[in-house]
Amino acid sequence: MITLRHLRYFETLARTKHFGMAADQCAVTQPALSMQIKELERELGVELVERRGNTIAVTQAGQDIAARAEAILSQVRELSDYARQHQGVLTGTLRLGIIPSIAPYLLPDILTEVTKHYPQLDLQIRETQTNALVEELVRGELDAVLVALPVESSQLETMPLFEDRFLIAVQSQAAPDWSKSDLRTRIGQERLLLLEEGHCLRDQALQFCQIANMQARKALGAASLTTIMQMVAAGHGITLLPELCAKTEVDRKRVALIAFPEEPPMRIVGLAWRRSSARQSDFTALGALIKSLRREEMDTAKPMNR
Amino acid sequence: MITLRHLRYFETLARTKHFGMAADQCAVTQPALSMQIKELERELGVELVERRGNTIAVTQAGQDIAARAEAILSQVRELSDYARQHQGVLTGTLRLGIIPSIAPYLLPDILTEVTKHYPQLDLQIRETQTNALVEELVRGELDAVLVALPVESSQLETMPLFEDRFLIAVQSQAAPDWSKSDLRTRIGQERLLLLEEGHCLRDQALQFCQIANMQARKALGAASLTTIMQMVAAGHGITLLPELCAKTEVDRKRVALIAFPEEPPMRIVGLAWRRSSARQSDFTALGALIKSLRREEMDTAKPMNR
DNA sequence: TCATGCGATAAGAATATCTGATCGCTCTTT
DNA sequence: AAAGAGCGATCAGATATTCTTATCGCATGA
Known part of the structure; x- marks a missing residue:
């Protein structure tokens, strides 16, 4: 008789292609997982993985079955989520992923x-880049x-929450030097500081400054906005800073923020979830x-310096 | 952690609305099932059934969850079926339902x-009426x-196999009395013997003899074609007999079969299965x-008497 | 050739699950 | 109104499943 345990273990194995890792992810020891896989193979009468010495390969049948298993497991999750709805809104555990350019500024609130x-809600946070989160x-x-937003996946549903405008952050001494009239051309001439590969913020900034800013592309990306702002303060370059981060990251004495006078570039911060999830509410x-939260924030915000 | 066992037990309980029966169907004792249900309720944090004294009611949430459980279980079955396909065609266990007006005549062959x-095939047979089988x-x-055929269900796929013409069975002495020219009117005048309620053969015959044959409707239905043919032989009435059954059921000395000269009424015998099943092949x-089988049969068949 | 990584295997421990006996409740019968 | 039957809950002990720890054998690569 097939059990969900079989499917859970096998789905993980098919994904990791490694008994040891799969076992870790399932929080059991490798022999336990091995046995379950073997039992599933016996149960189905099909070889699911080829064990060839040091590596394993998931057979064709195994891949198909893994896909089915995944679908089943996801339906079970939905059943579970659906049940939770009956206990009231925002109860139980909710695992929320947040990107690094949002988490520090919004999470505490x-x-x-x-x-x-x-x-009643047990909010579990995971902070990493968009790609990993979506996966x-x-x-x-x-x-x-x-x-x-946007995130590209037909399986996901999204809800825009607020617009987050980009500001230009420059060393304060340099600020008077920036005339608002030709902001965009001016940016092209400066050394643009960006986060490392993979951060959506980096891509958004690059996209905005289509002007192939070679210096920026060459520069090694920073790991955090804090690093970047320290560099800006020290006069090593400029950056595009989301308004959301301004309050926390900007030392007003050393860094000036310049707003775009019209049609400011911005990102849209939003929530995404599986379309199939039963936790809509x-x-x-x-x-x-x-x-x-964001509305409160905007109301109490002091007028931006520019 | 939810298990398939939870879902299997609960799905059965939701269907039977009775712990004892559900336990029987699951081949466990009632306490075992009770415990699993309780655990599922704890796991989901939702009351699935209301225990009120002598009867139980499945809550709204319970019904929704039962439906989801059913879907999951059916996907698991499909996974299992799919796996079996990889072992080759017609291997393992196949549970086949056959109606009583076909089984005795086709099953041995x-x-x-x-x-x-x-x-390699372990064919398990269940013989009962169409409604129960389809369910x-x-x-x-x-x-x-x-x-x-036809069977009415969007979830099923069907495959017509052969046509099975109806013949009129009458006591042999009465046979010369039947002129082929006005068969249909003549039928209306006779006492029509039919199987009991629920047999599709009964409905097909009644539908054909739209002539409201009151005698037939009043008559208590017989439990088997054998009974009916004995009555025909004894001159207690006539019946519509599928050609398929003729060889086995007809005592040529006592019963005569009359074929319709043109556009003979018939039933179409076919196979049906869940559209979602992975065992198409x-x-x-x-x-x-x-x-x-049927083709062989037709080839070797002697010409019908009439 | 030896070391390393990987999955299989075996024995015993820990869990999960089931059975059988029994209880308490409700509804029906008398 | 009392007795009885039917139903699900509960409990203790038996059983079955699943897991861990320890170890093996086999490939791969230094």
Whole structure:
């Protein structure tokens, strides 16, 4: 008789193509996983993986069956999510992924609000780049992600939350030197500091500054906005900084922020989740919560210097 | 952690609405099932059934979850079926339902052929009326059914195998009295013997003899064609007999068969299976086998008396 | 040739699950 | 109103499944 345990183990194995790793991910020892796989093979009467010495290969049948297993597991997750809905909104565990250019600036407030309004919710956070988040989301390892839209996947549904305008951050001494009239040409002439490969913020900035800014492309990317802002403060370059990050990252004495006078470039921050998820109302509630946070923030914000 | 066992037990419980019966169907004792249900409820955090004294009611959430469980279980079955395909055609276990007006006449030959050509196949037979068969088929308790087409269900796929013409069976003494010219009017005047409620053969005959044959409607239905043919032989009435059954059921000395000269009424015998089943090739092979049987039969058949 | 990494195997421990006996409740019968 | 039957819950002990730890054998690559 097939069990979900069989499918869980095998799906992981098909993904990792490695008994040891799969076992780790399933939080069991390798022999335990090996045995379950062997039993599943006996049960189905099909060889699922070819063991050839040091490496393994998932057979054709194995791949098809892994795909089916994945579908089944995801339906089970949905059943589980659906049941949770009956307990009320935003209860139980919710695994939320957030990109690094949002997490530090929004997460503390989110957590505050969540503990205040939804004390029953156990919010588990994963912080990494969009690509990894989306992959994990689709695979069902996350319930929702907070990223810059759009995300490309037919399996996902998204909800825009707020617009986050980009500002130009320059060393304060250099600020008077920036006339607003030709901001865009001016950017092309400066050394543009960016995050390392893989950060969506980097891509957005590059896309905006289509002007092939060779210096920026050559420069090794920084690992965090904090690093970048320190460099800006020291006069080593400029950067495009999302408004969201300004309050935290900007030392007003050393860095000046310049707003675009019209049609400012921006990113749209939004929530994404599996279209098939049964926790729609959780996501709506979470989205509303974040939106309201942002609105408060905007109201209390001091006028930008420019 | 949810298991398939939870879902299997609960799906059965939701269907039977009775712990004891569900336990029986799952081949465990009632406490075992009770415990699993309780655990599933704890796991999901939702009350699935209301225990009110002597009866139980499946809650709304329970019904929704049962539906999801059913879908999951059916996907698991498909995975299993799919795997079996990789072992070759017509191997393993195949649960086949056959209606009573076909089984006795076709099954022996089917079994002979199967053991000859597909010794690996373990064919499990269930014989009952169309309605029950279709229900069990949809529920996944059967893999295929051999019935008179059409069957009404969007979930099923069908394959016509052969036409089975109806003949009129009358006591031999009465035979000369039947002139072929006005067969249909003549039928209306006779006492028409039919199987009991629920047999498709009964409905087909009634439908053909739209002439509201009140005698037939009043008569208690017989439980088997054998009973009916004995009554025909004794001169207690006539019946519509499928050609398929003629060889076995007709005592040529006592019963005469009259064929319709043109556009004979008939039933179409065919195979049906779940559209979602992954054993298409098994069904095609089984269908071909039955077709070939029937063809042989027709070739060796003696000319009908009339 | 030896070291390393990987999966298989075996024995015993830990869990999960089931059975059988029994309880308490409700509804029906008398 | 009392007795009985039917149903699900509960409990203790038996059983079966699954896991861990320790170890092996086989490939691959230094």
